[in-house]
Amino acid sequence: MFKKCVGCGAILQAENENKPGFVPMLTEEMKICKRCFRMMHYNELPKIVATNEEYEAVIDAVVKKNALFIYIVDIFSFKSTFHKMMIERLRNKDVILVANKIDLLPKSTNLAKVVQWISKECDRFQLKALAIGVASAKTADFMDDLLATIDMARKHRDVYFVGCANVGKSSIINALLKRTTTRTEDVIATSLIPGTTLNEIRIPYFEDNSMLIDTPGLINTSDILNQILPKSFKSILPNKEVKPKTYQITDGNSIFLGGLAVLSFSTKKPLSVTVYTSNSLYLHRTKTSRVEELFTSQLGGILIPPTKEEIVNLSYESKDIQITGKKDIWFSGFGFVQVSGTAKITIRYIKNTEVYITDAILG
Numbered sequence: 001m002f003k004k005c006v007g008c009g010a011i012l013q014a015e016n017e018n019k020p021g022f023v024p025m026l027t028e029e030m031k032i033c034k035r036c037f038r039m040m041h042y043n044e045l046p047k048i049v050a051t052n053e054e055y056e057a058v059i060d061a062v063v064k065k066n067a068l069f070i071y072i073v074d075i076f077s078f079k080s081t082f083h084k085m086m087i088e089r090l091r092n093k094d095v096i097l098v099a100n101k102i103d104l105l106p107k108s109t110n111l112a113k114v115v116q117w118i119s120k121e122c123d124r125f126q127l128k129a130l131a132i133g134v135a136s137a138k139t140a141d142f143m144d145d146l147l148a149t150i151d152m153a154r155k156h157r158d159v160y161f162v163g164c165a166n167v168g169k170s171s172i173i174n175a176l177l178k179r180t181t182t183r184t185e186d187v188i189a190t191s192l193i194p195g196t197t198l199n200e201i202r203i204p205y206f207e208d209n210s211m212l213i214d215t216p217g218l219i220n221t222s223d224i225l226n227q228i229l230p231k232s233f234k235s236i237l238p239n240k241e242v243k244p245k246t247y248q249i250t251d252g253n254s255i256f257l258g259g260l261a262v263l264s265f266s267t268k269k270p271l272s273v274t275v276y277t278s279n280s281l282y283l284h285r286t287k288t289s290r291v292e293e294l295f296t297s298q299l300g301g302i303l304i305p306p307t308k309e310e311i312v313n314l315s316y317e318s319k320d321i322q323i324t325g326k327k328d329i330w331f332s333g334f335g336f337v338q339v340s341g342t343a344k345i346t347i348r349y350i351k352n353t354e355v356y357i358t359d360a361i362l363g
């Protein structure tokens, strides 16, 4: 019987260092591959060792199971992790939808309204969830609620944690294990690089021998993380409560979100614009007439990320959108901008990433 790495689920092997599950020597005691060991003990960022096709094959097999599925999305990247390909796979299954990383939202957020908003998105995309909740693996908030909901819906079946890469599936399982055992350290490897978990990780958890099962995340190819280098991830991915920044915008104003995107506003009346991105992303408000000059002279300079090294492989595209009322403009993987009022907005953003418009998630 092949032995699996407890950190990432890959089958342990001693043949090829560049393939998943590598250990220098295959012995009885070996429980964890070299990649996970270095991730968990030296905080090293993992190497990407599997292809999208390999992840998808595991996910395809997983969704065929007669089980309860906990579909985890990242509240801060809602629109890119509430993903068409995941939704299609989970339609007509027993699903509990959990929006993780709520610690990133401002403390004043009305979470009941957030759940209502998510519920509308589920209706819009015809995903019938048995329950919808929020959670934070980081602060362990709402873990008891999650466990209680799982208990109600499980009906003696295994419980699979599924979703896009990086939403915190493994982190939530680690948090659940800490809740019900004396364990204080993580069991499963987690990291800010998408694609950390490589295969199913089965953990006996329930009295009837049913399991909690972690799975690899679906890699979202239109996510910003596919366009920039891992060393820039920390300035894009927030790791603590986001402090929103509000601007009163008049006609002919623009806002740069680092060098990742720029929004240029045409409006008859002043607009209120609030940016929810990582606190370390540099925001710059300017006149639209200066945008071209700044793009040419400051991209990779004050307007980072992307860094000069990353710009070489990037191109940008633009689109015009019309906004009335209170809307959010979501950028794949790095946050959202709430706009209140009526305006035409020209958005320049990195090619092959996505921009989505929704009703505002936060009041």
Ligand SMILES: Nc1nc2c(ncn2[C@@H]2O[C@H](COP(=O)(O)OP(=O)(O)OP(=O)(O)O)[C@@H](O)[C@H]2O)c(=O)[nH]1
Binding pocket: 100, 101, 102, 103, 104, 135, 136, 137, 138, 139, 164, 165, 166, 167, 168, 169, 170, 171, 172, 189, 190, 191, 192, 193, 194, 195, 196, 197, 198, 215, 216, 217, 218, 238, 239, 240
């Ligand atoms: N702020 C915050 N960060 C979180 C939370 N949960 C997970 N993270 C971080 O999100 C990143 C991804 O977490 P993982 O648990 O590895 O995510 P995953 O869904 O298992 O990812 P894959 O295995 O790649 O599919 C890590 O940097 C975690 O520390 C949370 O509740 N709040």
Ligand SMILES: [Mg+2]
Binding pocket: 169, 170, 171, 189, 190, 196, 197, 214, 215, 216, 217
């Ligand atoms: Mg994982």
